[in-house]
Amino acid sequence: MDKSSWPTPDAMRTALAEIVGVEHVLTHIEERALYAYDATIRRTVPDIVVRPHSTGEISRVLDYANRQAIFVYPRGSATGLSGGSVPLNGGIALDLTRMNRILEINREDLYARVQAGVIVATFARAVADANLFFPPDPSSAPAATMGGSLAENAGGPHAFKYGVFRDYTLGLTVVLADGKIVRTGGTTVKNVSGYDLTRLFVGSEGTLGVIAEAVIRLIPKPETQRTLLAVYEDLHQAADTVSRIIAAGMQPAALEFIDDASIRVVESFLHLGLPLDAAALLLIEVDGPEMVVAEQAQTIAAFCRQHGAREVTIAATAAESARLWQARKSISSAVARIKPSKIAEDATVPRSRIPEMVRRLKAIAAKYAVDLVIFGHIGDGNLHPNIMCDERNPEEMARVWQTVAEIFDVTLELGGTLTGEHGVGYMKAPFMPWEHDETALDAMRRLKHVFDPQNILNPGKVFPEAAPPWPISLAPWNRKRRAPDD
Amino acid sequence: MSCIKCGLCLSSCPTFQQTGLERESPRGRVQLIASVAQGVMPLTQGPLADTMFSCLDCRACEVACPSGVPIGRLIEKGRAEVVHLSRRQAAQTPGEQATRLALQSLIPYPRRLRTLGRLVRWSQRTGLAHWSRHLKFLPEGLRGYAGSLRRLPSRTGREMLAADPSPVPAPGSPRVDLFLGCVMDVVFGEANLATKRVLERNGCAVSAPLGQVCCGALAVHAGDRDGARALARTNIDTFLQSDPAYIATNAGGCGAALLEYPEWFADDPVYRARAERFAERVRDASQIVETVGFRPPAGRFPHTVTYQASCHLHNVMKVGDTPQRLLQSIAGLIYRPMADMARCCGSAGIYNLTHPAMSAQLLARKMADIPPEADIVVTGNPGCWLQLEHGAATSGPPVRVMHVMEVLAEAYRSEPSAGQSES
Numbered sequence: 001m002d003k004s005s006w007p008t009p010d011a012m013r014t015a016l017a018e019i020v021g022v023e024h025v026l027t028h029i030e031e032r033a034l035y036a037y038d039a040t041i042r043r044t045v046p047d048i049v050v051r052p053h054s055t056g057e058i059s060r061v062l063d064y065a066n067r068q069a070i071f072v073y074p075r076g077s078a079t080g081l082s083g084g085s086v087p088l089n090g091g092i093a094l095d096l097t098r099m100n101r102i103l104e105i106n107r108e109d110l111y112a113r114v115q116a117g118v119i120v121a122t123f124a125r126a127v128a129d130a131n132l133f134f135p136p137d138p139s140s141a142p143a144a145t146m147g148g149s150l151a152e153n154a155g156g157p158h159a160f161k162y163g164v165f166r167d168y169t170l171g172l173t174v175v176l177a178d179g180k181i182v183r184t185g186g187t188t189v190k191n192v193s194g195y196d197l198t199r200l201f202v203g204s205e206g207t208l209g210v211i212a213e214a215v216i217r218l219i220p221k222p223e224t225q226r227t228l229l230a231v232y233e234d235l236h237q238a239a240d241t242v243s244r245i246i247a248a249g250m251q252p253a254a255l256e257f258i259d260d261a262s263i264r265v266v267e268s269f270l271h272l273g274l275p276l277d278a279a280a281l282l283l284i285e286v287d288g289p290e291m292v293v294a295e296q297a298q299t300i301a302a303f304c305r306q307h308g309a310r311e312v313t314i315a316a317t318a319a320e321s322a323r324l325w326q327a328r329k330s331i332s333s334a335v336a337r338i339k340p341s342k343i344a345e346d347a348t349v350p351r352s353r354i355p356e357m358v359r360r361l362k363a364i365a366a367k368y369a370v371d372l373v374i375f376g377h378i379g380d381g382n383l384h385p386n387i388m389c390d391e392r393n394p395e396e397m398a399r400v401w402q403t404v405a406e407i408f409d410v411t412l413e414l415g416g417t418l419t420g421e422h423g424v425g426y427m428k429a430p431f432m433p434w435e436h437d438e439t440a441l442d443a444m445r446r447l448k449h450v451f452d453p454q455n456i457l458n459p460g461k462v463f464p465e466a467a468p469p470w471p472i473s474l475a476p477w478n479r480k481r482r483a484p485d486d
Numbered sequence: 487m488s489c490i491k492c493g494l495c496l497s498s499c500p501t502f503q504q505t506g507l508e509r510e511s512p513r514g515r516v517q518l519i520a521s522v523a524q525g526v527m528p529l530t531q532g533p534l535a536d537t538m539f540s541c542l543d544c545r546a547c548e549v550a551c552p553s554g555v556p557i558g559r560l561i562e563k564g565r566a567e568v569v570h571l572s573r574r575q576a577a578q579t580p581g582e583q584a585t586r587l588a589l590q591s592l593i594p595y596p597r598r599l600r601t602l603g604r605l606v607r608w609s610q611r612t613g614l615a616h617w618s619r620h621l622k623f624l625p626e627g628l629r630g631y632a633g634s635l636r637r638l639p640s641r642t643g644r645e646m647l648a649a650d651p652s653p654v655p656a657p658g659s660p661r662v663d664l665f666l667g668c669v670m671d672v673v674f675g676e677a678n679l680a681t682k683r684v685l686e687r688n689g690c691a692v693s694a695p696l697g698q699v700c701c702g703a704l705a706v707h708a709g710d711r712d713g714a715r716a717l718a719r720t721n722i723d724t725f726l727q728s729d730p731a732y733i734a735t736n737a738g739g740c741g742a743a744l745l746e747y748p749e750w751f752a753d754d755p756v757y758r759a760r761a762e763r764f765a766e767r768v769r770d771a772s773q774i775v776e777t778v779g780f781r782p783p784a785g786r787f788p789h790t791v792t793y794q795a796s797c798h799l800h801n802v803m804k805v806g807d808t809p810q811r812l813l814q815s816i817a818g819l820i821y822r823p824m825a826d827m828a829r830c831c832g833s834a835g836i837y838n839l840t841h842p843a844m845s846a847q848l849l850a851r852k853m854a855d856i857p858p859e860a861d862i863v864v865t866g867n868p869g870c871w872l873q874l875e876h877g878a879a880t881s882g883p884p885v886r887v888m889h890v891m892e893v894l895a896e897a898y899r900s901e902p903s904a905g906q907s908e909s
Binding site for chain 1: 488489490491492493494496497506507508509513514517518521527530532533534551552553554555
């Protein structure tokens with residue numbers, strides 16, 4: 001990591017202003033300081049912020065950066081929960097939000113072409129207006145960009161039935177580290193010509209190339225939806241119900257879990273009259289043809305009651321259903337009402353292990369005496385244990401870091417993964433060797449070297465040796481961990 | 487409540503929508519304020535100071551923020567710091583000096599405001615106002631508005647109220663004190679008169695205590711918290727002495743400020759409690775009409791109407807759908823909703839004068855959102871009113887702008903004969 005050979009800030013500014021225009025290069029400390037963060041807790045100020053307007057401009061910026069070996073940190077709206085866009089080692093923050101055009105929505109061939117900076121919710125609305133459906137729906141959709149969500153391979157509640165961003169990506173325009181522009185995939189669902197570079201770049205977290213444009217697969221809009229809210233006095237019964245719904249072969253469009261602490265914070269934000277005495281809620285959406293959906297909603301409601309739900313309501317209107325979903329999607333932010341800092345995890349386990357995972361999470365929180373909030377996409381095993389804390393309190397933070405390590409340990413023990421949809425970033429990089437053996441990690445390193453031999457793209461992410469070390473020793477967990485093939 | 491940088495405020499912020507710059511976003515502004523507060527960054531006159539004042543203070547971000555960060559209050563405090571710094575460094579621009587002069591020597595004094603109103607009226611009659619757009623020494627924002635400003639009425643609202651006979655209130659009628667405001671009373675005095683009449687038609691005993699002054703919102707927005715608190719004390723004393731059931735406002739900006747008096751006096755052992763007693767009675771007139779039991783007018787108002795929410799009415803006073811419900815109860819009125827009606831129109835107090843370029847962009851978007859079939863845009867704040875009239879006079883569409891209370895008063899007035907409104 002040699003920054004001594006970099007041009008001076010003034011020289012960088014001159015060169016980059018020539019490419020994107022002087023008003024789209026930010027150098028004042030009071031402006032750069034605002035490109036130091038995402039929704040994680042580490043902040044690092046970039047040396048310069050560049051805001052390109054086209055794929056060609058990105059290409060020229062990368063060509064310059066590569067020749068000068070300057071680090072480049074691509075970013076959309078910086079809403080990430082793993083630190084994917086934080087410019088850990090300084091250099092260029094490459095802000096792609098000016099590239100915000102939806103280039104095409106093709107209703108005959110069911111695809112859309114978008115630039116990286118298009119806001120996810122804006123895109124989903126435009127698609128719905130064309131009477132089509134783009135299912136991935138992360139809670140950050142009102143702010144997050146398509147490019148950032150593709151780079152992190154984001155998901156959301158609909159992933160349970162419909163899959164994640166990767167499943168809706170038919171092709172990409174990617175700018176490589178040396179500025180060359182590569183187009184992958186196409187506009188067809190079936191396409192097996194050559195290596196599937198599309199699926200490689202999606203989820204590569206800005207370490208292999210900069211996603212500039214994408215061809216997005218669309219599907220017909222379901223005729224209608226119903227939203228159910230099931231209220232539980234015992235959170236384990238809620239978790240149990242989920243396993244049984246899945247075992248019974250039912251497939252709701254979304255199956256979400258909300259614990260008691262989440263209910264309280266979101267109620268204090270929205271005042272919807274949620275039951276504050278409940279231990280957990282299940283928020284369930286079914287979709288499809290009207291006749292099927294009405295019946296399915298009743299079946300699932302009865303099923304929830306059989307398995308311990310105190311009360312099940314079916315939203316009567318679209319507005320009521322929208323309010324319930326707003327509540328669910330506000331939780332990740334509303335938890336800041338508990339304590340000022342949060343560590344958001346998205347450890348994911350096989351669906352059948354959900355009841356056990358919930359029990360283990362509660363036990364871990366008790367063991368380390370931390371404020372743990374649990375909500376998330378319980379239907380696909382992707383829970384969000386959020387640890388609420390105060391980053392200014394070192395004693396508390398030591399317990400928080402232990403808690404995170406133990407959550408990962410348990411997740412892997414149950415056959416799960418470190419991250420279901422947030423990405424590795426810098427937050428989970430130290431734990432990569434826990435999930436992937438050296439052979440797998442080395443294969444990833446060699447891929448990285450092919451695409452970015454100088455290691456200028458988003459350094460400090462994904463790979464354990466590059467990321468900031470975990471604040472506490474991980475020795476206790478490493479010792480008792482089993483090898484992957486045991 | 488602490489900002490965790492989730493970004494859910496971004497899409498709600500009009501200045502971020504226009505620029506896409508983090509520094510023009512609530513998240514960015516909060517981070518800058520926090521950096522200064524934590525000593526990470528010194529307070530300078532750079533982009534940080536600019537962005538404290540480029541905020542519209544529309545509070546849409548507070549409604550969007552699940553974490554409950556009091557963004558508006560943080561920014562008002564940030565402004566006070568910047569103003570404090572610029573006074574220390576004595577580096578005020580002519581615009582800042584003019585603002586300061588107006589805040590300290592004009593706004594607090596209703597009589598001086600009335601005099602200014604007469605002066606403006608004289609300039610309008612003589613054609614000077616129209617001609618003033620060419621006066622290059624006037625700030626750009628002011629020049630643009632002078633020509634489109636409506637003819638000021640010859641009397642203030644206060645004077646109209648004094649001349650308007652009130653019915654004898656029924657025993658047990660709720661006593662309502664009217665907060666008149668400054669711009670509202672000088673420029674839109676008829677709206678104050680209409681508010682009085684509508685409240686009376688709905689069974690309230692209405693008066694407008696003498697001794698009330700400006701709410702202080704303009705001073706707070708400009709970073710002059712001490713000046714604002716002096717005004718607030720006068721209002722608190724005046725209205726608590728009168729002791730009404732409700733304090734009615736018809737200006738979202740004023741109402742929001744009155745509601746926030748307790749925050750202004752958070753460190754004041756005496757006025758904190760008094761401010762709370764004051765604020766708990768403050769309501770928008772539309773809310774009072776619904777609370778006391780709305781008596782829909784029997785008269786007709788045959789117009790196609792859309793409604794533009796004042797930001798402070800919507801985001802701080804949280805009137806919700808009340809004004810629209812009242813409008814929709816009127817016979818003959820066709821209601822057409824405006825898309826994104828809670829987005830700021832760019833008026834934002836004196837923002838249209840201090841930031842004319844951004845204000846013009848937001849006004850253009852707002853005018854484009856007016857449903858084409860609407861002939862009247864209804865609003866609930868004098869700043870929005872002036873701004874929309876400016877838009878109607880310059881870019882169009884050439885809609886008429888009215889206050890909710892005016893529309894209701896018109897419908898009451900066109901009733902076949904008095905006393906038939908209850909059915």
